[in-house]
Amino acid sequence: MADAFAAWLKSHPADVGNTCRRGIRRYLLQGTLETPPSEGDGGNGACMRNLPVVLFTVGDAARFTRYTVEQSHLTHHHPLSDAGTLALGRMTQRLIVGEGVKECRDEANQLIAQYRPFRFDPYPRRASGYIVDTVQTVLYHFFYTDTFEDCVVETVNRGEDADTTGALAGMLAGARYGAQAIPARWREKLDPAITQLIQRQVDDLLRLSPLAKNTRGDTNG
Numbered sequence: 001m002a003d004a005f006a007a008w009l010k011s012h013p014a015d016v017g018n019t020c021r022r023g024i025r026r027y028l029l030q031g032t033l034e035t036p037p038s039e040g041d042g043g044n045g046a047c048m049r050n051l052p053v054v055l056f057t058v059g060d061a062a063r064f065t066r067y068t069v070e071q072s073h074l075t076h077h078h079p080l081s082d083a084g085t086l087a088l089g090r091m092t093q094r095l096i097v098g099e100g101v102k103e104c105r106d107e108a109n110q111l112i113a114q115y116r117p118f119r120f121d122p123y124p125r126r127a128s129g130y131i132v133d134t135v136q137t138v139l140y141h142f143f144y145t146d147t148f149e150d151c152v153v154e155t156v157n158r159g160e161d162a163d164t165t166g167a168l169a170g171m172l173a174g175a176r177y178g179a180q181a182i183p184a185r186w187r188e189k190l191d192p193a194i195t196q197l198i199q200r201q202v203d204d205l206l207r208l209s210p211l212a213k214n215t216r217g218d219t220n221g
Contacts, residue, residue: 002027002074017129019043023075034073044134046072047085048164051171052205054089058096059211064089080115084135087111087118088168095175097211101143104172108139127158127165134161138168148173148181 002024009016009024023035035041050068057064065086072085091104112118120136127137137158145151148170155169156162174182187195206212 001071002033005074017043017045020045020075027074033070035075035077037077039078041076041078042080042131043076043129044081044084044131044161044164044168045129046074046076046081047088047131047134048167050085050089051092052201054092054171055096055202055205056209058093058206058209059214060209061090063210064093078131080117081131083111083115084118084131088135088138088172092171092175095172101176105143108143111135125158127155127160127162129161129164134165134168137165138172141169142172142176145173148177149183 005020005024006028009021009028019041026032026035050071053064053067053071057067068086068089069082072082087107087110091107094103094107108118108120112120117132118135118139120140121143123140124133124136126133128134137155141151141155141158145154151173152166152169156166158165
């Protein structure tokens, strides 16, 4: 993963967050896979990119926690970043296996009980790249909308770091409502090759997950 990030940075992408750039450059120069803890690492970059880990580890809570923290700490080493990333990932996994909004609310309540800054009701109306603002925005619109489209549109229309909040809202809403809930007019705008690539990646990650392996074991055994 670190090598892939390094290759991406060397490709001169249009936008790289400062925390991500610093962590990847540290890896390139020092070969270390964990950045030191820092008060400046409370951004949302690690949370935004965690969906592959979420899919790959469905069915194994310990592996999910370990892999999430490891991928996060390559660039972001902050307790709030860890907590927000883990909470949204657990919610997504619970939705994937057929649980619902109530179980997600339980996860949100646990997060807030441990880290009060994540309280999202009443909504503070901040949607910056700070992990607390991001998680508050995503949770508020996830819990107070009832369609995929409304969740994503209302989240994105908060502005600020809208690409990241929108991606995370899409992660939760997609797991809740399913791919068929994505408006057809949106899907028609996508590059077909990219759409197919994403679909293959999702299928492959889920096929490799402990949940799929356990299901195959039950079926064959």
